[in-house]
Amino acid sequence: PHGGGLAVSLAQFRPEKNHALQLRAFARFLELAPERRKPGPERVRLALAGGCRDAGDRSRVEALQALCVELGLREGGGDGDEDWDV
Numbered sequence: 001p002h003g004g005g006l007a008v009s010l011a012q013f014r015p016e017k018n019h020a021l022q023l024r025a026f027a028r029f030l031e032l033a034p035e036r037r038k039p040g041p042e043r044v045r046l047a048l049a050g051g052c053r054d055a056g057d058r059s060r061v062e063a064l065q066a067l068c069v070e071l072g073l074r075e076g077g078g079d080g081d082e083d084w085d086v
Contacts, residue, residue: 004036004043012050013057019048019064027071046073 007026011017026046030037036044052058068074 003041007046009048013052013060020067023067023071027073
């Protein structure tokens with residue numbers, strides 16, 4: 001419904017996957033190309049998908065959610081319109 005591209009990272013939320021680096025790189029990309037943030041055919045979104053095996057992984061997901069807020073990647077009101085969501 002929003003158009004644009006979708007980058008997908010599919011991996012368990014394990015430390016060796018370095019999801020935080022992916023988020024930082026995506027935030028930098030949007031900083032350099034702010035037109036990619038706006039709804040429409042040029043928009044680019046990032047989706048991280050994967051499983052959690054234990055409490056450590058769930059903790060990592062919570063930290064990634066906080067990092068999204070810190071990096072300004074969560075803009076919507078929880079209605080699925082965010083640039084990235086877990």
